[in-house]
Amino acid sequence: GAVVSQHPSRVICKSGTSVKIECRSLDFQATTMFWYRQFPKQSLMLMATSNEGSKATYEQGVEKDKFLINHASLTLSTLTVTSAHPEDSSFYICSATEGQAKNIQYFGAGTRLSVL
Amino acid sequence: SQQGEEDPQALSIQEGENATMNCSYKTSINNLQWYRQNSGRGLVHLILIRSNEREKHSGRLRVTLDTSKKSSSLLITASRAADTASYFCAPDSWGKLQFGAGTQVVVTP
Numbered sequence: 001g002a003v004v005s006q007h008p009s010r011v012i013c014k015s016g017t018s019v020k021i022e023c024r025s026l027d028f029q030a031t032t033m034f035w036y037r038q039f040p041k042q043s044l045m046l047m048a049t050s051n052e053g054s055k056a057t058y059e060q061g062v063e064k065d066k067f068l069i070n071h072a073s074l075t076l077s078t079l080t081v082t083s084a085h086p087e088d089s090s091f092y093i094c095s096a097t098e099g100q101a102k103n104i105q106y107f108g109a110g111t112r113l114s115v116l
Numbered sequence: 117s118q119q120g121e122e123d124p125q126a127l128s129i130q131e132g133e134n135a136t137m138n139c140s141y142k143t144s145i146n147n148l149q150w151y152r153q154n155s156g157r158g159l160v161h162l163i164l165i166r167s168n169e170r171e172k173h174s175g176r177l178r179v180t181l182d183t184s185k186k187s188s189s190l191l192i193t194a195s196r197a198a199d200t201a202s203y204f205c206a207p208d209s210w211g212k213l214q215f216g217a218g219t220q221v222v223v224t225p
Binding site: 004 | 119147158160208212214216
């Protein structure tokens with residue numbers, strides 16, 4: 001089946017630093033990738049949708065300068081949390097859709113970000 | 117918003133029992149999907165039911181969809197300890213999934 005790899009799985013950083021999270025589709029070309037944020041025991045909140053080679057579409061209330069998304073190839077999207085603050089601590093999850101079967105999203109394992 | 121809302125929030129059952137959880141949403145959809153999430157992990161797609169379908173089966177899973185009531189249900193039959201996870205419904209319209217807060221299912225041996 002379609003596999004999405006997300007790295008790192010866990011990152012601890014100091015306030016003010018930037019953190020990059022990678023999302024790779026290992027065995028398929030991901031036409032669209034999604035980035036979510038999840039708080040404990042809560043829903044996944046869609047942050048942005050990215051298509052290869054074009055700018056990401058951010059959801060309302062998500063700061064595009066704070067959460068930089070790059071989708072440079074059909075197998076890689078990155079999320080950079082710039083100048084991270086403790087309130088950015090969360091679980092970030094990416095997903096990808098494959099070609100014509102765009103309905104089903106394949107998820108990475110998530111990245112636990114802790115900002116000190 | 118067409119965010120899915122699951123009910124109950126939590127469910128505790130014993131192995132071998134069936135687990136049923138429900139989902140409601142507010143607007144029209146193209147399809148509705150169910151996903152599961154193990155603690156601290158990503159989501160795994162379980163099943164997709166299209167808006168013109170009423171029932172769908174996949175192994176021990178049975179999903180129903182009632183578009184007139186804007187509701188869906190997920191039934192897990194003969195549950196196993198490995199079914200312990202959070203289950204999310206995700207109404208899909210225009211390619212965006214709107215996840216609810218999930219139903220946390222605990223299956224005890």
